[in-house]
Amino acid sequence: MKIVFAEFPETRNRNIDTELAYMPEGTEVGFAVYDEKNLEAYYAALSDCDAVITGFAPIDETAIDCMRNCKIISVQATGWNFVAHEYAKSRGIAVSAIGEYCTKEVADHTIMLMLALRKRLPYLQRRVNRERVWETASLEALGLKGVWGQTMGLVGLGKIGKAVALRAKPFGMRVIAVDPFVPDEDFEKVGAERVDIDYLLENSDVVSCHMNLNETNERYFDAEKFAKMKKQPIFLNVSRGGEVDEDAMLDALNTGKILAAGLDVLTSESPDLLNCPFIGREDCIVTPHSAFFSDDSIEACERISVENAVYYINGEADKVFKLVQDPRK
Numbered sequence: 371m372k373i374v375f376a377e378f379p380e381t382r383n384r385n386i387d388t389e390l391a392y393m394p395e396g397t398e399v400g401f402a403v404y405d406e407k408n409l410e411a412y413y414a415a416l417s418d419c420d421a422v423i424t425g426f427a428p429i430d431e432t433a434i435d436c437m438r439n440c441k442i443i444s445v446q447a448t449g450w451n452f453v454a455h456e457y458a459k460s461r462g463i464a465v466s467a468i469g470e471y472c473t474k475e476v477a478d479h480t481i482m483l484m485l486a487l488r489k490r491l492p493y494l495q496r497r498v499n500r501e502r503v504w505e506t507a508s509l510e511a512l513g514l515k516g517v518w519g520q521t522m523g524l525v526g527l528g529k530i531g532k533a534v535a536l537r538a539k540p541f542g543m544r545v546i547a548v549d550p551f552v553p554d555e556d557f558e559k560v561g562a563e564r565v566d567i568d569y570l571l572e573n574s575d576v577v578s579c580h581m582n583l584n585e586t587n588e589r590y591f592d593a594e595k596f597a598k599m600k601k602q603p604i605f606l607n608v609s610r611g612g613e614v615d616e617d618a619m620l621d622a623l624n625t626g627k628i629l630a631a632g633l634d635v636l637t638s639e640s641p642d643l644l645n646c647p648f649i650g651r652e653d654c655i656v657t658p659h660s661a662f663f664s665d666d667s668i669e670a671c672e673r674i675s676v677e678n679a680v681y682y683i684n685g686e687a688d689k690v691f692k693l694v695q696d697p698r699k
Contacts, residue, residue: 376424421679469692472662477533479661483632518542523574531580571598583610596622
């Protein structure tokens with residue numbers, strides 16, 4: 371059995387000891403590095419694998435065409451939008467993902483971003499850490515508000531959206547949400563009110579994105595959506611960067627349509643941070659797609675992704691955590 375890790379250049383040398391511990395004895399391991407300047411090498415490295423494990427490196431149709439022996443693409447994440455999964459199925463390759471491994475971490479990160487932005491933490495850190503100023507008089511001009519009594523609008527009420535709702539309620543927040551795929555009883559369980567998207571955008575003090583990215587919601591948050599945000603909310607995205615039109619979000623920040631942005635994801639998974647317009651602003655907090663990260667969640671992610679691949683190759687598809695599609699069926 372040969373398992374190839376599809377990685378970006380910056381993750382090529384990451385520690386894979388956990389994954390190795392769950393591979394059968396004698397497993398051959400390879401690496402395919404997604405370097406846009408040398409995609410031929412990337413595709414060639416995928417050509418003779420039995421399984422591919424990828425976190426976010428794209429597995430497109432060209433990559434799939436190069437895979438002569440691959441039986442499964444195992445995604446080291448809950449989303450698989452960067453994998454041409456339907457095309458993979460047509461070529462007899464299964465796709466698996468990890469149904470859940472970091473819900474608590476991402477929900478905690480969401481609340482952290484909200485509180486830090488509401489309390490203007492970047493401004494306070496600059497004043498204390500860089501300028502060595504200890505004062506509060508300047509805060510009067512910032513219009514600081516607490517979160518008690520404010521409205522949290524969740525776009526997406528899956529596992530993470532529900533966990534965020536449960537965390538927002540003890541802060542005294544009203545929670546409203548949009549998710550056409552979730553039944554009413556799920557809203558009731560977490561104390562969220564079902565509303566439509568226009569109502570949510572117009573009435574939320576915090577708008578938080580928790581959708582799965584697919585072809586129906588790319589650039590979902592566009593100029594029209596930001597224009598409907600009447601309460602100058604904090605905008606949070608800990609989901610996928612592709613769900614936001616970054617030009618529209620930048621304009622919304624610059625024109626005061628939104629108060630601030632907390633972003634764990636950007637459109638690119640390898641962003642040019644020297645030229646990123648959201649870096650260095652005191653109305654933005656950007657983290658490097660790290661909301662999921664904890665020692666426990668990483669161990670689970672790495673272990674499950676290998677188990678998924680091995681189970682499937684060994685004919686035990688029923689043990690795969692989440693089988694996105696199975697060409698055998």
